[in-house]
Amino acid sequence: MQTETSVMTDTEVLMAGFGGQGTLLAGKVLAQASMEFGREVSWLPSYGPEMRGGTANVIVCIASTPIGSPLIESPRGLIVMNLPSMEKFAPKVRPGGVIVVNQSLIDRDPHRDDCTVVKVPSRELAQQAGSVRAANFVMLGAYVGATDVVPAEAVEQAIAEEFAGDKARFIASSVAAFRAGMEVGRRALR
Amino acid sequence: MSKVLMKGNEALGEAAIRAGCVHFFGYPITPQTEVPEYLVKRLPEEGGAFVQAESEVAAIHMVYGAAGVGIKCMTSSSSPGISLMAEGMSYLAACELPCVVINIMRAGPGLGGILPAQSDYFQATRGHGHGDYQLIVLAPSSVQEAVDLMVLAFELAEKYRNPVMVCADGMIGQMMEPVEFPGVGRGEPFKANTWELTGAKGRARRIVNSLYLAPEELQQHNVHLKAKYDRIHRDEMRSELYRAEEPYDLLLVAFGTMARICKTAIDEVRKEGLRVALFRPITLNPFPTPACRAAMDAMGADGRVLTVEMNMGQMVHDVRYAAEGSRLVEFFGTAGGIVPSPDQVASEIRKRLTVAKGWGTGRCHDAQPDGVPCPFPDGVCETCGRS
Numbered sequence: 001m002q003t004e005t006s007v008m009t010d011t012e013v014l015m016a017g018f019g020g021q022g023t024l025l026a027g028k029v030l031a032q033a034s035m036e037f038g039r040e041v042s043w044l045p046s047y048g049p050e051m052r053g054g055t056a057n058v059i060v061c062i063a064s065t066p067i068g069s070p071l072i073e074s075p076r077g078l079i080v081m082n083l084p085s086m087e088k089f090a091p092k093v094r095p096g097g098v099i100v101v102n103q104s105l106i107d108r109d110p111h112r113d114d115c116t117v118v119k120v121p122s123r124e125l126a127q128q129a130g131s132v133r134a135a136n137f138v139m140l141g142a143y144v145g146a147t148d149v150v151p152a153e154a155v156e157q158a159i160a161e162e163f164a165g166d167k168a169r170f171i172a173s174s175v176a177a178f179r180a181g182m183e184v185g186r187r188a189l190r
Numbered sequence: 191m192s193k194v195l196m197k198g199n200e201a202l203g204e205a206a207i208r209a210g211c212v213h214f215f216g217y218p219i220t221p222q223t224e225v226p227e228y229l230v231k232r233l234p235e236e237g238g239a240f241v242q243a244e245s246e247v248a249a250i251h252m253v254y255g256a257a258g259v260g261i262k263c264m265t266s267s268s269s270p271g272i273s274l275m276a277e278g279m280s281y282l283a284a285c286e287l288p289c290v291v292i293n294i295m296r297a298g299p300g301l302g303g304i305l306p307a308q309s310d311y312f313q314a315t316r317g318h319g320h321g322d323y324q325l326i327v328l329a330p331s332s333v334q335e336a337v338d339l340m341v342l343a344f345e346l347a348e349k350y351r352n353p354v355m356v357c358a359d360g361m362i363g364q365m366m367e368p369v370e371f372p373g374v375g376r377g378e379p380f381k382a383n384t385w386e387l388t389g390a391k392g393r394a395r396r397i398v399n400s401l402y403l404a405p406e407e408l409q410q411h412n413v414h415l416k417a418k419y420d421r422i423h424r425d426e427m428r429s430e431l432y433r434a435e436e437p438y439d440l441l442l443v444a445f446g447t448m449a450r451i452c453k454t455a456i457d458e459v460r461k462e463g464l465r466v467a468l469f470r471p472i473t474l475n476p477f478p479t480p481a482c483r484a485a486m487d488a489m490g491a492d493g494r495v496l497t498v499e500m501n502m503g504q505m506v507h508d509v510r511y512a513a514e515g516s517r518l519v520e521f522f523g524t525a526g527g528i529v530p531s532p533d534q535v536a537s538e539i540r541k542r543l544t545v546a547k548g549w550g551t552g553r554c555h556d557a558q559p560d561g562v563p564c565p566f567p568d569g570v571c572e573t574c575g576r577s
Contacts, residue, residue: 028366032195035368043195043366047221048305066332068454070365073531 010064011149012072015139016057016089017081017102022136025162026079027058030140033158034062034150042070055084062149077147079139081122086110100143100185104135118142118188125180130173137174138181145185152182193368198333198358199224201369202292203232205340206264210377211290212238213263215252217245217271220304221360222294225266236376246271250278250291257287258398260386262344262379266292268360269310270301272318279353280319283415284400286385288347290340291325292356294363297527305527306360308446311504314357315475322412324419326354326426327474329445333367339472341372348380350422357474359500361447361529422476429478431485433460434467440543441485442468443509444498447529452498455535464543474505482512495519496542498535500528 013030015023024045031043042061059075061067076097080086083106086099090110093099098116104123120142122135129138137159144155156175163170196204203225206214214229230240243249249265256263267275272293282289293314297307314327326346330336336358343354380386387396402408432453434441444452449470456466469485471478486495495517497506506521513519522538524530 028195031366035193035195041195041368044361045364047360047364067367067450068457069451069532070361070367071451071529071531073533 011077012059012061012075013077014057014059014075014089015079016085019054019056021081023056023081024058026136026140027060029158029162031060033154037150037154040067042067044070077143079143098146100139102139116146118146118185120184126177129176129180134174134177137177141178141181142185145182146188193370195366196369197224197366198336198362200228201333201337202340203228204371205337207232207236208371208373208377209341209344210262210379211264212261213256215241215243215249216265217243217249219268219271221296221363222266222268225292246274250275253289254278254282257289258387260380264290268294268296269298276318280321280323281400282353283323285398286351288351289353290343290347291353295359303527306447306529307500307527308359309501314355324475326422327357329357329474330362331446331449334369336362337369337371350418359447426473427476427478428472429481430470432468438465438467438489439493440466441495442498445471448498448500451532452535454532458536459539466539477508479512486513494542497521499523501525
């Protein structure tokens with residue numbers, strides 16, 4: 001299926017999961033990469049009376065003109081790390097959009113025949129890449145691979161910047177995880 | 191300087207440093223806690239000092255003391271904390287001390303909730319504490335504008351020797367956007383040397399005090415303050431128009447977060463041929479009344495106004511005041527921390543324009559382009575024939 005997103009069009013993606021799965025960080029890396037690539041961006045997290053293990057989600061908007069509402073009811077992209085997030089948000093994705101599903105934790109289908117659905121064994125791929133904690137970057141990779149929303153090099157650069165300094169040991173595994181996800185995303189398009 | 195991706199709260203903190211802020215006094219409260227969290231780290235690096243007070247009441251009175259000796263300083267809080275600071279703000283305004291107060295609004299009343307709201311409009315513009323005083327109130331609509339207005343806030347505070355409030359909400363505080371900062375490192379201290387208590391050796395004694403027991407003297411002080419507020423109202427009104435260069439039949443009025451959601455809604459309904467524009471006050475006090483009225487007067491006689499706020503109807507009173515009964519000013523709002531989606535605003539616009547165009551006897555729109563579906567599919571339309 002032809003997707004709506006590409007390097008030139010405006011888009012938005014909602015990333016959702018449990019707190020601690022790294023959805024906010026993956027969203028920040030995507031926003032940072034898109035900003036460095038010259039796009040307008042916004043990063044809007046859910047915040048509320050949350051607790052550890054509760055839900056965390058973020059909406060990243062990417063556009064060529066200044067962003068109006070950073071709050072989007074029906075996003076064109078969705079990355080879901082867990083089942084409650086998929087059940088809550090999959091029905092809201094715009095027709096023609098992209099849904100990236102974390103197959104390692106979700107054994108169901110989003111039932112959206114009008115969208116491109118990419119199922120990603122994020123845990124396994126992250127383990128192979130060197131860190132099970134990098135599953136968020138596998139998921140981000142799959143989304144970028146399926147949409148071409150921003151060049152891979154820009155994301156890899158943003159990962160390196162995010163972990164610069166005393167967290168530099170996470171760079172290699174995070175980039176490897178991102179690349180493994182890219183492959184899955186690209187394959188889904190074919 | 192290149193752009194950096196930053197949370198609104200942190201960007202406000204950095205902007206304060208660029209504006210020359212030396213001291214911060216505050217107390218944590220969601221959703222503004224990243225302001226003190228950022229400054230506790232950054233201010234000492236720039237030779238300043240950060241104090242976590244024992245309460246908001248203490249924090250604002252520490253600002254009173256620091257401003258009294260000529261230190262560029264600020265505090266920051268969210269709605270319930272601002273209420274606690276009300277007394278101090280009255281004293282600061284009475285003594286004409288410059289300072290900046292940030293309010294990252296959350297839903298009220300009472301302890302309320304922690305999600306974004308605009309329900310402190312009355313509080314910000316009509317006074318917080320007792321007595322006849324005013325603050326200058328600036329309302330940013332993006333993270334970049336929050337930075338720009340933070341710098342302006344310190345300039346205006348010094349220019350008018352008056353407290354200035356930067357009034358944003360939880361969404362602007364929590365979201366990240368690319369920002370550019372002016373200058374490098376900490377900005378300049380106050381230039382003036384007219385009120386600071388620095389030791390009276392070799393000059394006349396100065397007193398920072400708001401107690402005037404003689405009524406004539408107190409009246410004179412009030413008249414003096416009024417003259418200053420008049421100057422502020424004459425010279426410092428700021429506002430923005432959006433898509434008003436094209437003709438419009440409906441004028442939205444919104445500020446802060448709500449204004450940018452309205453912009454997206456307007457872009458959406460403009461594609462359907464509906465003619466809508468936005469008036470956005472940037473200064474909530476002074477409210478840009480003449481510009482607001484001019485934006486109304488640019489419409490035909492049946493043009494309407496819709497004020498959209500994240501409260502139950504506060505700024506709408508200023509918009510009605512600007513209209514002076516010349517046309518209908520309606521209101522749409524949400525509360526409790528619920529931020530309306532652009533789709534919700536768009537449907538409110540469609541409802542209003544339907545009525546404005548005489549829905550039931552009317553048509554979808556004069557300027558409906560070929561091939562664009564009728565925006566009013568629920569009614570009876572003369573143009574497209576749908577019912």
